[in-house]
Amino acid sequence: MRGTLFQKVWDAHTVRKLPNGQTQLFIGLHLIHEVTSPQAFDMLRARGLPVRCPQRTVATVDHIVPTRDQRRPFSDLMAEDMLAALERNCRESGVPLFDLQSGAQGIVHVIGPELGLTQPGMTIACGDSHTSTHGAFGAVAFGIGTSQVRDVLASQSLAMDPLKVRRISVSGALAPGVYAKDVILEIIRRLGVNGGVGYAYEYAGDAISRMSMDERMTICNMSIEGGARVGYVNPDDVTIDYLRGRRFAPSSEAFDRAAAWWRSMASDPGAAYDDEVRMDAALIRPRVTWGINPEQSVFVDERLPAPGDVPVESRASVAEALDFMGFGAGQPIKGTRIDVAFVGSCTNARLSDLREAARVVRGQHVARHVRALVVPGSQAVRAAAEREGLDRVFTEAGFEWRGAGCSMCLAMNQDRLEGRQICASSSNRNFKGRQGSPAGRTLLMSPAMVAAAAVAGEIVDVRDFSHAD
Ligand code: SF4
Secondary structure, three states, X not given: OOOOHHHHHHHHOEEXXXXXXXXXXXXXXXXXXXXXXXXXXXXXXXXXXXXXXXXXXXXXXXXXXOOOOOOOOOOOHHHHHHHHHHHHHHHHHOOOEEOOOOOOOEOHHHHHHHOOOOOOOOEEEEOOHHHHHHHHHOOEEEXXXXXXXXXXXXXXXXXXXXOEEEEEEEEOOOOOOOOHHHHHHHHHHHHOOOOOOOEEXXXXXXXXXXOOHHHHHHHHHHHHHHOOOEEEEOOOHHHHHHHOOOXXXXXXXXXXXXXXXXXXXXXXXXXXXXXXXXXXXXXXXXXXXXXXXXXXXXXXXXXXXXXXXXXXXXXXXXXXXXXXXXOOOOOEOOOOEOOEEEEOOOOOOOHHHHHHHHHHHOOOOOOOOOEEEEOOOEHHHHXXXXXXXHHHHHHHOOOEEOOOOOHHHOOOOOOOOOOOOEEEEOOOOOOOOOOOOOOXXXXXXXXXXXXXXXXXXXXXXXXXXXXXX
């Protein structure tokens, strides 16, 4: 029987069918962090249960870490308490923790892949929505809530409902200045923020096959913003080359055996899908969100819609978004003045993202009125960027060069917007208040577009930007 990767991974990890119709699914890798795990550990302790598979559980600290001064104890006592609780829980349960001293700390969805923990054919769960990122490797990876974190800690399995599979094929070539971020924003614009509910998204087509693993991670990362709990790309040579030599990937003959199995998990030619969508990469231009959800975006050379331009069911949300953002219907997005520029997050803070942003700002300077930050996704990304001299490119251009963490993606540390500030951001959510100020405004875009906006002081088209070659 020809199957999709989703079906093959699901079947390979099915423990049993539960009486309520759900599937008890074995979880190959459980990633935890300081925000959603403390309560789960407390619940386990209250029931006298140990962590079932500490060797399949990996922890890091990302959401609350300060990115400027990381000396302990943190000045933010709540952050200090959360990290101390994670340290205690990991120590007592034998779970490895990649902490600030490890050299491998970072955003959970950045370090899993770079350590080679994330592998094709796996089931991966984490108490964070953007766990879909790991699907870039051909894993079935999804975010879970705190009570499910407890369940996985206790049993290394979860009760789950299966998903339908929608194949999204992107064919053709992306134009220069157009990135994976623009592709996923266009997918979400087209299918809607709820379009993926009940689906796993399989990203296919030659435009996706040509992408690096970093780019595939950007695409899969934002699946959840389109309502799809799972997003994946079938494993291929790019996947296998990326994993070779990684710290926790198999080595020598074991690697070759694993690679053969990884390839066998890819969707078969002729597999049946519940839905198929086709897109032309050549039609995609740089995109910028203008509203309060990731569906509300336009190409950089377009104007904002009026409520009357959209289907009846979307009119109220367009009106609400225009009102919150203080934007007028029909105004161009280009020329929107920004106050803050943020290059960071699990969507776009990998080395290739930093390289693209640096390419734009090299020899330039951040506009006088703009505060600009680069927050690498991990300590490894930061170190690699420093080896290439990217830190100097950024600091000479007037960016702040920070330690690794989630930072202004959701502002659980001191990095936050103030008042009505507008932020050009390479992150993944533009919800009201997401970046720390209830009135703050977020415009999502690619890291290169953020860099160009930082220098220009307003939204510009990176394709016109004279220093982007
Ligand atoms: S960078 Fe943002 S989206 Fe990613 S894990 Fe951190 S808070 Fe979540």
